Amino acid sequence: MAEETVLDKGSSFMDPFKGLLLSYIMPETCYDEFFLNFNFLDVPCLKIVLSKCLGLGIILGSVMVKLPQIFKLLGAKSAEGLSFKTVLLELLAITGTMAYSIINKFPFSSWGEALFLMLQTVVIGFLIQHYGGRTSRGLVFLVVYSGLLVLLLSPVTPVSVITSLQASNMPAIIIGRLIQAAANYRNGHTGQLSAISVFLLFAGSLARIFTSLQETGDSLMALTYVISSACNCVIALQVLYYWNSSPDRKEKKKKKSE
Template sequence: MAEEVILAKGSSFMEPFKGALVTYLIPESCYDEFFLNFNFLDVPCLKILLSKGLGIGIILGSVMVKLPQILKMMNAKSGEGLSFQSVLLELLAITGTMAYSITNKFPFSSWGEALFLMLQTVTIGFLIQHYAGRSGRGFLFVILYFALLGLVLSPITPMSVVTTLQASNMPAIIVGRLFQAATNFRNGHTGQLSAISVFLLFAGSLARIFTSLQETGDTLMAATYVISSACNGIVALQVLYYWNASAERKKKKKRKKRE
């Protein structure tokens, strides 16, 4: 009897939170398993909770993942060391993921960071052009991109085109990251590339391998994030390798300014 009273109290205590939990984190069957049966070790439900939690965390983190990169460029008033070709290919990959996920009606928690990454990547692309003295091209780039995005997301675009766009993510990611890696290698430093943004992107793409398999079951999405993780890892290693070179470069610049 006492046990039944405790269970009833536990259930009534969580009742106000049920709507939010079932909507954003766990299905109703898992809510019952956790808060009615008090079975907190149910493996399938724990996987769902972990996946949803990671997904929401990635989305929240993505709001600011490239902000350090943008601020670093604005502070230096330079896009030195950043490859515009890499930005274009990254946008292609992000757009493919967004369009494919929206068309297939995947849950927002499985792809939502793409929306925020897209906005920040477009900003970086504009700043690269702007600080290179090509503001007109920068504005044209922004206008053309959003026009093409609207076209891809419109009902007139066949599903086959959207699937092809998603399939092109892997070569786009590989070539895009290789462009950036080649730029770093050629310069002997990472320029205005933000280490914080690079490492956050690497961590996010690793986590997305699990969430995409858990929430969508789509092997194409999962394979995209595996490739993305590997390519982001290469650039992250370069950031570590050129860390001292970048620090030495900053010291030389300060000396020149004093002279």
């Protein structure tokens, strides 16, 4: 009886743990492989677990990935160095990925960060307009985007349109990042661009290449993240190159030369 009680307690303790793992981390076959057969070197299961953990880590990180950028804008009360066109193109890419994933019923762990990045990017877009003295335009931007998002996710929109939107992500990402890179080069600094946000976006897009191939098997999704990683790398390199340059320092140099 005592042994049965101990076993029951152990079973009741393991049930929530098992449920958590099966819900978010691994299929039941992998649970059996790891915790019943003690085969911790099963390659297919290791890939699944790594992909799931990376995906969940990216989603958790995405909740805060653009907050440093938002706080930097609020603190400086300026959007100098940030391009609204870049934000629009980035929003197009994020929205396309999110809608495409929802329509194809991909697991949330493979695209969940798009939801949080979309919300934060919308806030940044509004702040750029607001600090540029165009608050009314910023409000129009919020209303129009919200309406388009509802329309896009409704049954009215054909699947072919959403697939085309996802395919357009690649040129949108490239053009958007080139606009931002050109603005950085022209200004000779990265303005109010947050280094933390830039590096987190680069790391996240890089990890997404693996998780997309592993969890969705969708080559279009994977290729989008390859392009995104390359473009984010360019901006990250610019942040490093212009690390000691800032609008304030450039202004001081101008005053000294005068």
